[in-house]
Amino acid sequence: MGECPVWHAGEGCFYWTDIPARTLWRIDAAGQGLTHWALPVQLSAFALSEGGGFIAATDRGFARMTIVDDKVAFDFAGGPDLPEGWRMNDGACDRQGRFWAGSIAGKPGVEGEAGALFSIARHGVLEARGGRFQVQNGLAWSPDGRRMYVSDSYPAHPHVLCYDFDPESGERYGGRLFADHATLLGRPDGAAMDVDGCYWIAASDSGRILRMTPEGRIDAEIKVPVPNGTNLCFGGPDLKTALITSMNRDCIGGDIFAVTLPFQGLAEPQFVVK
Template identity: 35%
Template sequence: SGLAFFSFSTGAVERILDVEADIPATRLNDGRCDRQGRFVFGMFNQQDGPKQALGGFYRLDTDLRLERLPLPNAAIANSICFSPDGRRMYYADSATRAIHCCEYDPHSGAIGALRVFVGAVAAPGEPDGSCIDADGYLWSTRWGAGQLMRFAPDGRLDRVVALDAPQPSCPAFGGPSLSTLYATTAFLGMSAGDRAAAPLSGSLFRMELDVRGLPESRFLGLPR
């Protein structure tokens, strides 16, 4: 498992580096660029059975240096996103069902105080992908619960959007004014009966909102 540049125009793939080659059980999972164009990502324990927190969180700088972040290991890293000013980082280990946040220096990338943002008992399902809107609220897809939940910067639940699919996996804003919220869904491990009961599982959902998203930061590093 590793990182690479992909050219949309030519289809060429240029490998950058391997990640956790010494831990065969892990692979890359969730990631997002911070406001300075550095790619922050976490790992996934792909072993069957109970998930141990084996993988770390990392940052690929624009000069292609890889740094392991001083965050606790995760079994299923998810929900990586940043506040509008870039001074807070959110992340989750889906296996623990909690979303965390920490202080994040937008210039040096230094990690500050960590705390629980949304606890495991505060919301149903597992937190999968997340994104931040222009008001600084976090939108969380709730795997297993069929819901999108919007949380205020203080962790307060603001609203819930029900989806006709039990496994929503990641939200993203789009459209000309970034007021359209998209959500991917899956049907991992669902039986034929479950699929029949939720036939839209695996679909891409779209909804118009009264809030707007933020443009996603792009990675500013270049191939060697």
């Protein structure tokens, strides 16, 4: 289950995680130097951190993640407390450098159980942000930071929500339906943002990555040669290369793909430590 591709401009490399295999991967922009590390936890999402290293979402909550002497080390950041068998899922930084992720049960869809959003900010301040998600995904923010997107991939009701977002407080308001299965013809998974304010979403089960305008219109697509593309990020010197992860289902998928686009991605903010 390839997930959460991240472009590291300083290294000229892409990173991504394989969640159930507990593995972190890296490859350079030319597709060379493939490297991987075994992990002691399930790593679901991560982002670059100011001053080096990463902020991560795991099956033990949030953590600082560093690579030292070719080994990956975790310093757990104090929450959130997760029930047995749960983990964090999709994560990303807002424009102010807070890192967000949602919790997910070991078996989504159990009656009465639902995940919620959490954020961690400078000095390790943890905040519960609410919501009820079976399979939280699709976190992204508009270039001005005043619009927030988040999705639920659960098959019973896959959809993307859009909120007005207060950059200073981190509060979201006025949640409204942005897209559903009828629009996407697939389940919304990981997402990214481009400089035009368009929202790119992996439409899992459909073999497509979709570009959606702020008005919710699909105006471009990437066809992936596997059914379950899971996520994407923009990288390369001009941020016009999309790296796409995928999930192995029925022995189809699990590869990564790169495509050069006529669109430019938006540089993702780093986690603000202090």
